[in-house]
Amino acid sequence: MAKLILQCDDRAAQEYAVDKMVTIGRLPDNMVVLDHPSVSSHHACVFSDGEQCIVEDLQSTNGTFVNGRRIGRRTLLNGDVVLVGRHKLVFDQLASAPAATTAASASISNNGETVFLDNRTLLDKLFIDSDTYRKSEALSARLTDLEHVVAARAAVDGSASEPPDVGILRVIAGPTADTVYKLDKQTSLIGKAQSSLVRLQGWFKPRVAVAITRNRQGYVATLLGGRTFINSQPLNGRRHELKDGDMLEVSGLILEFRAKG
Amino acid sequence: MRLRVGAATDRGRVRELNEDVYGMRLNEGLFVVCDGMGGCTSGEVASRMALDTILSELDDPAGDGSSHGREDATYLSQTSRLAEAVRRSNQVIYDRAQQDERQAGMGTTMVGAWISDHVASVAHVGDSRAYLWHRDALEALTRDHSVDGHQNILLRVLGRTPDVDVELNEVPVQPGDYVLLCSDGLTRMVPDDAVARAIVDFGDPQAICNHLIDAANRNGGQDNITLVVVEVRGNWWRHAARRWTGRRRGGRDGQAHSAM
Numbered sequence: 314m315a316k317l318i319l320q321c322d323d324r325a326a327q328e329y330a331v332d333k334m335v336t337i338g339r340l341p342d343n344m345v346v347l348d349h350p351s352v353s354s355h356h357a358c359v360f361s362d363g364e365q366c367i368v369e370d371l372q373s374t375n376g377t378f379v380n381g382r383r384i385g386r387r388t389l390l391n392g393d394v395v396l397v398g399r400h401k402l403v404f405d406q407l408a409s410a411p412a413a414t415t416a417a418s419a420s421i422s423n424n425g426e427t428v429f430l431d432n433r434t435l436l437d438k439l440f441i442d443s444d445t446y447r448k449s450e451a452l453s454a455r456l457t458d459l460e461h462v463v464a465a466r467a468a469v470d471g472s473a474s475e476p477p478d479v480g481i482l483r484v485i486a487g488p489t490a491d492t493v494y495k496l497d498k499q500t501s502l503i504g505k506a507q508s509s510l511v512r513l514q515g516w517f518k519p520r521v522a523v524a525i526t527r528n529r530q531g532y533v534a535t536l537l538g539g540r541t542f543i544n545s546q547p548l549n550g551r552r553h554e555l556k557d558g559d560m561l562e563v564s565g566l567i568l569e570f571r572a573k574g
Numbered sequence: 575m576r577l578r579v580g581a582a583t584d585r586g587r588v589r590e591l592n593e594d595v596y597g598m599r600l601n602e603g604l605f606v607v608c609d610g611m612g613g614c615t616s617g618e619v620a621s622r623m624a625l626d627t628i629l630s631e632l633d634d635p636a637g638d639g640s641s642h643g644r645e646d647a648t649y650l651s652q653t654s655r656l657a658e659a660v661r662r663s664n665q666v667i668y669d670r671a672q673q674d675e676r677q678a679g680m681g682t683t684m685v686g687a688w689i690s691d692h693v694a695s696v697a698h699v700g701d702s703r704a705y706l707w708h709r710d711a712l713e714a715l716t717r718d719h720s721v722d723g724h725q726n727i728l729l730r731v732l733g734r735t736p737d738v739d740v741e742l743n744e745v746p747v748q749p750g751d752y753v754l755l756c757s758d759g760l761t762r763m764v765p766d767d768a769v770a771r772a773i774v775d776f777g778d779p780q781a782i783c784n785h786l787i788d789a790a791n792r793n794g795g796q797d798n799i800t801l802v803v804v805e806v807r808g809n810w811w812r813h814a815a816r817r818w819t820g821r822r823r824g825g826r827d828g829q830a831h832s833a834m
Contacts, residue, residue, distance in 0.1 A: 427609075427611050427701070427726045427727075427728060427758070427797075428611070428726060428727055428728065429611065429681055429727075429728045429729075429731045429734050497647075497648075498647070498648055498649060498650065499648050499649050499650075499653075499742075499743075499744045500649070500650055500653075500693055500744040500746070502650075502691070502693070504691070506691050508650055508651060508652070508691065520691060521691045521692050521693070524692065524693060524746035526744065526745070526746060535746035535748065536748070537691075537692035537693075537746055537748070538692065550709060550748055550750070551709070
């Protein structure tokens with residue numbers, strides 16, 4: 314079914330299906346109420362005549378315009394922009410077209426309900442298949458806007474995953490299985506727990522003593538249990554940004570942090 | 575490490591149905607919030623299916639997950655297991671939506687935290703969020719999968735595609751920290767600084783939840799509101815010791831040692 318999409322600041326604000334007559338005007342008895350002095354009390358109407366939809370000006374003071382031209386009565390084509398006072402209504406005939414397009418247009422114009430935009434399918438359809446959408450200037454501007462937003466987002470996602478150099482912990486003193494540990498995970502633990510990278514041994518050792526977290530800037534050490542000193546300073550509740558050459562004393566182990574392996 | 579939890583969900587002031595759900599396994603430190611979408615009641619179905627699948631997939635937290643699907647080398651095994659459970663829930667919802675045309679097109683967001691051995695593994699899809707309150711600051715642990723400037727258009731949800739990219743995060747937690755999971759019905763209605771103030775003012779997780787639900791409704795309650803607040807606490811003897819000696823030196827530093 315064809316519909317009219319009311320735009321506000323070039324955003325779709327509301328949709329109206331053109332099943333019966335749609336009346337547009339300032340008074341509340343209209344189906345599309347545009348409360349603005351530039352709009353006449355009963356300004357215009359849109360109705361379907363067989364396959365076609367027709368817009369008719371109801372002798373309004375300021376006139377009804379389609380694509381910038383003042384009209385008395387006119388058949389609407391897909392993407393036509395109807396101007397009533399200062400309000401834009403975009404005519405969308407494709408609403409009855411294939412399911413994907415309907416879903417996509419719903420995604421774009423829906424303002425209240427959360428919708429899902431599957432960028433691999435719906436977006437492609439919108440941007441590549443439906444040239445008719447592009448003909449409507451307002452809609453295509455919004456879609457280009459979205460296109461940029463999605464592309465920018467993808468670029469951010471890409472850069473976010475670029476990791477810093479992989480750091481290492483070198484064992485200076487204490488009983489450990491290895492002498493060098495690579496900090497290549499998001500979180501590396503030192504403790505008795507099985508999930509620990511550096512396993513502590515002994516009765517009174519904490520299950521997890523320290524977490525070393527890898528982020529875009531580098532590595533951060535957080536105390537989780539027991540006592541830990543970094544460069545002889547106790548690591549308490551604070552997070553410590555590790556610098557090349559930092560010495561960690563963790564429950565009887567002495568470890569050196571190197572920013573590059 | 576002990577956890578104290580509060581949780582609440584509310585229909586809000588506008589929607590007719592509540593399509594949000596939350597669930598947890600407190601003993602294992604697993605918490606999940608899902609926000610369903612879809613026509614009629616199918617959003618409710620999707621969020622419930624996601625929650626149930628994730629909780630049941632992680633039913634045996636003692637298992638080390640080595641037999642489970644793809645092991646992600648960048649994360650701890652608990653994080654990989656959580657991700658696998660979320661991907662599984664995506665398949666379950668997707669398959670159901672394909673089979674049952676009444677539920678075609680249903681989907682749900684999810685955010686989950688699995689707090690174990692002082693590390694919170696966080697997984698999310700969509701615009702449900704996780705925050706960490708740490709040393710008097712609120713940090714976002716997730717980033718919405720929505721189009722900037724069009725926050726109602728989601729780029730990822732569970733159940734709408736055969737496969738889904740689950741975003742993961744890991745963060746160490748200390749006694750005094752709070753982990754907060756919520757649906758967008760909270761974050762669109764209540765600014766972050768009001769959330770932070772509620773944590774400071776109330777402290778008790780359930781009181782924080784109740785207060786924030788009220789705040790979201792006062793600000794319009796445009797959508798369903800759901801949140802789970804988890805307080806990370808030291809061991810009982812730490813608390814007892816501190817109370818006995820009456821020491822409260824310099825903020826939370828005194829509580830940070832929690833040797834087990």
